[in-house]
Each structure stands twice: as C-alpha cells, then as structure tokens.
Amino acid sequence: MIERAGEFYQQMRTRRTVRDFADRSIPMQVIEHAIATAGTAPSGANKQPWHFAVTADPQVKAQLRHAAEREEREFYARRATKEWLDALAPLGTDANKPFLETAPVLIGVFMQKSSTDEDGQRYKNYYPMESVGIACGLLIASLHLAGLATLTHTPSPMGFMNEIFARPPNEKPYLLLVVGYPAENCRLPDIERKSSKQILSTVP
C-alpha cells in the first residue's frame, strides 16, 4: 500500500503544465479512457454534473483560439488587477494562445448546475463546482500517466465555449483542457511546489 502510494506520487510529481505543444496527433482512445476515468469521480448526491466536449478539428480549434484571444486581450489590458498580473508574471503568459491551434486535442469541460431527466424534469445538482474539480483532477492525472501533457486553460470569461462546442445554457464552461505532446524546445517556468510539511497537518 505504502509502496503504491509512493509510486503514484513519484509519477504525479513529474506533471507540469505545458504551454508549447508539438503539432503531433494523439490516439483518440487515450482521450476516451481519460474521460471515462474522469467520469469515475465522486460527485454531490451522485449527480455527475459534468460534460466533456472534445475537438481535434482545425477549424473548431481556430475558432476557440480566436474567441479566447479576444477575451484574453481584454483581460490583460483591462480586466486583470495588478496583483493578478504580478502573480502571472513568473509564468510568462500573455494574450497569445497559439497552443489552441497547435495542440492536437482540446477538451471543453462543462459544469451542469442543473440537469434534465428523461421526462424533461429539471433537477438541481449539489456541489457541482467541487465535483467537476475532482473529475478534472482525475482527467489530468490519467492523461499524464498516459504520457501526454496538458494545459489547464481558463480564458476569462469562457461563455464562447457554449456556442463553439454546441452545449446548452444550463452548462457553465469550467475550463478548456489543452492536450498533446510538449514541443521539442518546450520550456517550463522555474516554480516550486509547497512541501508536504507545509500542506499537511495532523491533529492532535
């Protein structure tokens, strides 16, 4: 048990967010397995309030890039506070999102605040935010263990995702996951993770 938990940690600690992707396709079955894994997440009252919309289509990816960059230009120029921009500075991000076209696959993650049953009756979902967050963690872990890189992208706001991914209005765009192989010359920001001591406490 201890060994397995230790091994899983060793595998997961090598995950990094990549922002420079190779233009190389990936097997769609990997994506299907990863999304099935995400669907095993626990959820409030077992409502499973998530949807994963996938595209590998160059035209759809171009549309997503165009819409995301429009919002991001507005974000970097006007909406972001100085504190937010300072926090982003070490990551070297800006309003240009070429990876939305270069990466082979984009997964639009949607959160269902409410859903409709087979009789057309609307019902409420409980803790959708927490549930979808856990599902995304499993999705990212699965893709990482399969040998792929991801970027958790949150263009702000993300309303354009409903139209481009043809999702209904009860679904709130949660994030846009960029999936692929890192570019050959890909560089990563030199950032640190908190130690176990910092994030773990025991009582008493």
Ligand SMILES: Cc1cc2nc3c(=O)[nH]c(=O)nc-3n(C[C@H](O)[C@H](O)[C@H](O)COP(=O)(O)O)c2cc1C
């Ligand atoms: C909810 C969330 C939103 C994020 N949004 C963005 C984003 O829009 N653009 C980006 O470049 N990185 C984004 N990131 C990636 C973080 O910057 C990254 O996870 C963090 O710097 C730690 O680096 P690591 O993932 O390599 O450990 C996001 C991460 C999370 C969890």
